[in-house]
Amino acid sequence: MSxxxxxxxxxxxxxxxxxxxxxxxxxxxxxxxxxxxxxxxKGLVSQIISRFGDDKIKVAYIRPLRxxxxxxxxxxxxxxxxxxxxxxxxxxxxxxxxxYPKDNQIEVIYQLGSYSKDDIAAHILSLTTRTSRDDAxxxxxxxxxxSAEYHERETFEMLGVYFEGHPRNxxxxxxxxxxxxxxxxxxxxxxxx
Amino acid sequence: MEKNLEHQIxxxxxxxxxxxxxSEDDRLMTLSVGPQHPGSGHFRFTIKVxxxxxxxxxxxxxxVHRGEEKMCEYRSFIQNIPHLERPVIHDSANITYxxxxxxxxxxxxxxxxxxxxxxxxxxxxxxxxxxxxxxAIYGIFxxxxxxxxxxTGDRELFIDLMDALSGARxxxxxxxxxxxxxxxxxxxxxxxxxxISYFEKRLKEYExxxxxxxxxxxxxxxxxxxxxxxxxxxxxxxxxLRASGVPYDIRKAEPYDVYNEIDFKVQYxxxxxxxxxxxxxxxxxxxxxxxMRQLLDKMPESGEVRAKLxxxxxxxxxxxxxxxxxxxxxxxxxxxxxGSPKPYRVKISVxxxxxxxALPHLLVGSKLADMPSVYWSLNYWPVEADx
Numbered sequence: 001m002s003x004x005x006x007x008x009x010x011x012x013x014x015x016x017x018x019x020x021x022x023x024x025x026x027x028x029x030x031x032x033x034x035x036x037x038x039x040x041x042k043g044l045v046s047q048i049i050s051r052f053g054d055d056k057i058k059v060a061y062i063r064p065l066r067x068x069x070x071x072x073x074x075x076x077x078x079x080x081x082x083x084x085x086x087x088x089x090x091x092x093x094x095x096x097x098x099x100y101p102k103d104n105q106i107e108v109i110y111q112l113g114s115y116s117k118d119d120i121a122a123h124i125l126s127l128t129t130r131t132s133r134d135d136a137x138x139x140x141x142x143x144x145x146x147s148a149e150y151h152e153r154e155t156f157e158m159l160g161v162y163f164e165g166h167p168r169n170x171x172x173x174x175x176x177x178x179x180x181x182x183x184x185x186x187x188x189x190x191x192x193x
Numbered sequence: 194m195e196k197n198l199e200h201q202i203x204x205x206x207x208x209x210x211x212x213x214x215x216s217e218d219d220r221l222m223t224l225s226v227g228p229q230h231p232g233s234g235h236f237r238f239t240i241k242v243x244x245x246x247x248x249x250x251x252x253x254x255x256x257v258h259r260g261e262e263k264m265c266e267y268r269s270f271i272q273n274i275p276h277l278e279r280p281v282i283h284d285s286a287n288i289t290y291x292x293x294x295x296x297x298x299x300x301x302x303x304x305x306x307x308x309x310x311x312x313x314x315x316x317x318x319x320x321x322x323x324x325x326x327x328x329a330i331y332g333i334f335x336x337x338x339x340x341x342x343x344x345t346g347d348r349e350l351f352i353d354l355m356d357a358l359s360g361a362r363x364x365x366x367x368x369x370x371x372x373x374x375x376x377x378x379x380x381x382x383x384x385x386x387x388x389i390s391y392f393e394k395r396l397k398e399y400e401x402x403x404x405x406x407x408x409x410x411x412x413x414x415x416x417x418x419x420x421x422x423x424x425x426x427x428x429x430x431x432x433x434l435r436a437s438g439v440p441y442d443i444r445k446a447e448p449y450d451v452y453n454e455i456d457f458k459v460q461y462x463x464x465x466x467x468x469x470x471x472x473x474x475x476x477x478x479x480x481x482x483x484x485m486r487q488l489l490d491k492m493p494e495s496g497e498v499r500a501k502l503x504x505x506x507x508x509x510x511x512x513x514x515x516x517x518x519x520x521x522x523x524x525x526x527x528x529x530x531x532g533s534p535k536p537y538r539v540k541i542s543v544x545x546x547x548x549x550x551a552l553p554h555l556l557v558g559s560k561l562a563d564m565p566s567v568y569w570s571l572n573y574w575p576v577e578a579d580x
Binding site: 096109111147174190 | 267425426428430439446514523529547580
C-alpha cells in the first residue's frame, strides 16, 4: 500500500489481489489470454510506458502477477533504473536467455521481484531484450541490480552473450577446459541425441 | 615503528640505496577450499588470507554441473520429472513441485483438491528431511557430533513417511504435473501425526543441546552479519533472507495450491548473523509441523489425487514462471514452450545459486576460523546451485 500517489486509483483493486488470484489463475489457465487484463499489473506497466513511451516499451503480456516487457538493449539500463527506483522491484531473481535461431536472436530475460514492498511481493516483472546471435552484446545491469552478477556470468557462459561492463565475462559452471559452443545455444547438440 | 621505517627509507634514499617493502603478494596466502574438501560439499572456492583474516574470496561452482536445463530440452514434460529431482535428492518433492505448477499453467491442467493437499504434505515432509540433513552437517562442521547424530536419526521419521507415501526413501518422483503419483496409504494420517508430535519434542531438545550451547553461540553470534539492505540488494532468499529481517516466504507472498487456506506465520529474525541463519530453519521446522497438522486436518477424505493427462501432454506456445518455497528458499521454473510435447527452454532458478553471492560478501574481512560457520549457515546446496 506504500505505492506512489499517482498509483492510488490502481491501489483500490489490490485488496482482492494477492491471496485470491493464484487459485483463480490455477483454475483457468487455458482461458487466460481471453480474460481481461488485471488492473493492478496494468497500472505498473503503464507507469513504465508513460515514462518511456510506446515505441520504446513493447508489452509482451500482462497476466495476474506476471508482466513481461521488451525493450531495446540501449534502453536497458535506463528502464531498469526506473523500475528499481519508481516501481520498487529491488532484486533480480534470475537472469537467463533463450536462443531463437529462426529469428537469429537471443532473448535475455531478467525476472525482477520485490522484497521491500508488500503489494508487489507476489509479482514478477520480466524485463527482456533481444540481441543478435552473431554479435551478442548487451549492457550489464549489475550497477542497477547487484543480484544479477552471477546470473549474468552464467548467461554469458551458457549462451555466449557478452555483457559490456561486467567485470567477469568468463567461465563459471562449465569445466575449465571447455572449448565448445555455449551449451544452451540450439546448435549445440547432446551427443547421441 | 612505521615512522621509523619511513625515516629509514628517506635516509637510505639520500645515500642512493633502496629498501624494498614487502609486497602484498608475499604476505597473502591463497587457499583452495574444495571441491572434494569435506568442509565444503562439492563446491570449490579460493580464498586469500592475510594472517588470520580473509581478504578475498572467489566461488568457483560447477563441480557437479549436470546440464539439467539442456537435458530438459530433449525430453517430454513427463519424462523430465525424474532427472529434475537429482539436484536436491532430499528435497525432491519441492523441486518437482514448482516444475509441476509451471507445466500445469502451460498445458492447462486443473489439479484435484485432494491432490493439492497431498502434494503440499509431501512438500512439507521433504522440507523437514532437507532441513534436518542441513542441520546435521552444520552441527558436525562446528564440531558438535551429537548434532550430527540426532537430526540424522530423526530424519528417518520423515523418510519413513515419504517411503510409505511414494515407495522411495529419496527421489520420490511424487509431485507430478496434475497432482501426485498415488493416493496416501491406510493409516498414514495417524502415523504422520504421531511422528510430528514426537518430533516437536525433539526440536526442544535440539535447542537445549545445540542452540543454547555457549560454544555454538560464541562461534556464530555476531559472525558474518548480513544487513537487511545487503540481503535485499544481493537478492538472497530463504532462511538467509529471513534471518536478515525480511519476512518473505513464497508460501505467504504468492500462495500456491492450498497454502492460502493454511494459517501460519513467516518466521524471521533481525540480527542477520550466523546464529540467526541457523535459528530460522529451526523455526521453519516448527512452523512446518504446524502446517502439516492443518493440511492433514483439512484434507478431503476421498477423491481424485491426479488429473487425467494425455500420454505426452502439450499446450499452446507460451511461457510460465512459477515459484515455490523450498528448504533453501524460492525455487522457480521458467519454461518456454513452442507448442511441442518437449519444452523449448527450461530455466531452474534455485535458492542455492542466489545465496552464493553472499559468500564472498560475508567472508571477506572475517576470520578464517569463521569460514565453516558462515559457509554452512548460507543453507547452500552445491549440487542444486550447479544443476
